[in-house]
Amino acid sequence: MDKNYYEVLGVQRGASTDEIKKSYRKLVRKYHPDVSKEADAADQMQQINLAYETLTDDSKRNEYNQMLDHPQGFAGAGNAGNQYQYYRGQDGAGQQFSEEDLRRAFGGGFGSGGGGFGGATGAGGGFSGNFEDLFGQFGTGFGGNARGGRGQSGYQGSAQQSYRGEDQHASIEVDIRVAYEGATQQFTLQMPVMNASGQQEIQRKTLQVKIPKGMKPGQQIRLSGQGQAGFNGGAQGDLYIEIQYRNTEQLRVEGSDVYMTVAIAPWEAALGDSIDVNTPAGTVSVKIPEGSQTGRQLRLKGKGIPAKEPGNLQLILQVVLPPANNDAAKALYRQMAETMAFNPRAS
Numbered sequence: 001m002d003k004n005y006y007e008v009l010g011v012q013r014g015a016s017t018d019e020i021k022k023s024y025r026k027l028v029r030k031y032h033p034d035v036s037k038e039a040d041a042a043d044q045m046q047q048i049n050l051a052y053e054t055l056t057d058d059s060k061r062n063e064y065n066q067m068l069d070h071p072q073g074f075a076g077a078g079n080a081g082n083q084y085q086y087y088r089g090q091d092g093a094g095q096q097f098s099e100e101d102l103r104r105a106f107g108g109g110f111g112s113g114g115g116g117f118g119g120a121t122g123a124g125g126g127f128s129g130n131f132e133d134l135f136g137q138f139g140t141g142f143g144g145n146a147r148g149g150r151g152q153s154g155y156q157g158s159a160q161q162s163y164r165g166e167d168q169h170a171s172i173e174v175d176i177r178v179a180y181e182g183a184t185q186q187f188t189l190q191m192p193v194m195n196a197s198g199q200q201e202i203q204r205k206t207l208q209v210k211i212p213k214g215m216k217p218g219q220q221i222r223l224s225g226q227g228q229a230g231f232n233g234g235a236q237g238d239l240y241i242e243i244q245y246r247n248t249e250q251l252r253v254e255g256s257d258v259y260m261t262v263a264i265a266p267w268e269a270a271l272g273d274s275i276d277v278n279t280p281a282g283t284v285s286v287k288i289p290e291g292s293q294t295g296r297q298l299r300l301k302g303k304g305i306p307a308k309e310p311g312n313l314q315l316i317l318q319v320v321l322p323p324a325n326n327d328a329a330k331a332l333y334r335q336m337a338e339t340m341a342f343n344p345r346a347s
Contacts, residue, residue, distance in 0.1 A: 005051035017056055024052045028171045033190050042202055046192050052169060165228035165237035173246045176253060179305045180280045182213035214307045215243050216256050256311030258304045263320045264288060279313060294319045
């Protein structure tokens with residue numbers, strides 16, 4: 001095990017799934033190769049995705065924790081007392097086999113003496129190769145991530161069994177207006193895939209994703225059959241796309257509520273006025289209360305993300321002063337200073 005997955009995601013071992021997802025989203029924004037300036041972004045993203053897939057699946061996480069607690073049981077195969085151990089992947093922490101167990105499982109295809117394996121001429125037809133060749137018949141390799149169900153004898157399934165591919169996860173950012181209108185957008189993702197040799201590699205995948213309106217940040221879209229390839233003819237896993245909204249200086253999303261900064265003139269703030277505002281929900285007419293100051297919020301109920309329970313649109317007022325860039329404007333400011341005698345710092 002090269003890296004501790006908890007350290008990769010920057011979370012404690014006891015972190016909740018929500019905490020893991022939150023940390024994952026931050027790391028995706030930093031290391032996604034399409035936006036990252038980091039030289040090792042692709043390698044970092046591969047580690048991040050593998051850690052996320054492991055720690056957000058309860059069975060995989062429990063198994064991974066067992067591996068952290070008992071690393072000696074997962075380091076490979078030991079031959080003390082003719083016992084051979086391999087890591088089973090999905091089904092549990094590991095299992096031991098005696099030489100006699102293995103002989104029964106393979107019809108006596110092992111040589112005798114010292115717990116070793118026979119060559120091509122060993123008893124019972126022999127077995128050419130080594131531990132790795134042997135345990136490849138149980139899964140996808142020994143001391144690694146073999147997976148699959150058990151046969152009638154209680155051992156890992158052989159090549160006749162097929163297994164569904166792993167589900168994968170990705171996060172994308174879209175404009176807030178997509179929440180109100182929906183959209184079909186094309187994305188290119190860099191996803192870890194398993195090659196024919198059983199090794200992980202990064203593959204670019206371009207997809208058309210239909211995003212329905214009303215999605216809250218953090219909700220996922222399931223793309224059936226777009227995950228990891230299956231084994232031995234098994235079905236492909238699914239790809240889950242997590243939606244995040246791109247915050248700007250003017251617009252940001254919190255849950256199903258949308259916060260929008262609206263610029264107003266000093267006289268609109270001081271005297272009160274009705275103004276038209278172009279919002280993601282459309283153009284709305286808003287009454288500015290008399291004496292408003294920068295930072296005051298006006299709530300438009302039900303104008304946030306149009307989910308099953310719509311959020312609110314919070315308009316944050318920002319008073320903007322006209323520039324004093326000519327003599328007439330400067331004269332007006334001087335007149336205000338003389339007439340109003342206003343001191344904003346007075347208590």
